[in-house]
Structure formats: structure tokens, C-alpha cells
């Protein structure tokens with residue numbers, strides 16, 4: 001049976017590590033995150049890997065979004081920003097809002113801030129999270145893309161969400 005996606009956060013949030021506690025060094029998060037993505041690329045190819053990571057991120061983004069949901073867009077964005085910073089995912093900024101698109105930047109991105117330039121944008125999972133958070137509010141599907149990435153030498157992680 002398929003795991004109900006909404007339950008994943010609560011399932012894995014129960015932690016029994018009396019000695020080691022709940023925090024891990026960011027390098028450990030990153031090697032898990034990057035090894036998984038690089039292996040998925042080797043195994044599935046670029047396109048399937050991107051879809052896999054974006055869609056997985058979207059499911060997580062929708063779960064996060066539904067937990068933080070507010071009828072007022074400004075309030076919702078404030079709650080999301082607070083959550084993202086409190087959980088040390090990054091420092092979220094909304095840099096452009098129009099009827100066509102929303103542009104978000106993530107300073108100090110958990111996945112790519114400060115890492116070597118490797119000549120590609122890599123934050124597909126994070127793109128999905130942002131798209132899912134937007135979808136939870138709009139209750140419709142959106143397209144999203146990473147438009148800047150620290151790993152591509154662009155000094156910030158930026159996600160553009162296309163609304164039409």
C-alpha cells in the first residue's frame with residue numbers, strides 16, 4: 001500500500017536518539033542529499049532525476065504548506081519565511097511578485113550555499129518544495145524552475161514559479 005504522503009513528516013519526526021540528539025552537521029545533510037541526487041542522475045538520466053527530485057520536493061512542500069496555510073497571502077508568506085529560517089533551511093526572500101510569476105531567493109541555502117562551483121544548478125528538491133508551498137495556497141498546479149544557484153556560481157539560490 002502506498003504511504004499516505006501527508007503522514008511522512010509525522011512518521012519520521014519521532015526521534016529516539018537519547019545520546020545523539022536531534023541535530024546533525026550540515027555536511028552530513030549535504031552528503032546524503034548530494035550523493036542521492038548524483039546517483040539518481042547516473043541511474044535514471046538528467047531528466048528523470050530532475051522530475052524525481054522536483055516531485056518529491058513538491059510533496060514535501062505541499063505538506064509544509066498545508067501545515068502553515070493561512071487565508072491571507074501575506075500572512076502565509078510570513079509564516080513560511082519564519083519556518084524556513086527557524087528550521088535553518090535558508091533565509092527566504094520574495095524578490096518579484098506579478099500575475100505571471102513569483103521569484104524567491106534563498107540566502108544561505110541548506111543545499112548549495114558556499115559549495116564549489118560545479119557549473120550547474122542542482123537544487124531540484126528545493127524547487128519542488130517552493131512549488132508545493134505555492135500550490136498549497138493556490139490549490140492548483142504550478143511550474144517552477146531554479147533560475148540561480150550557488151553551485152552554478154550565481155551567489156544565491158533562486159526559484160521562479162510560473163503561475164500561468
Ligand SMILES: [Zn+2]
Nearest residue numbers: 112123149157
Ligand atoms: Zn541552489
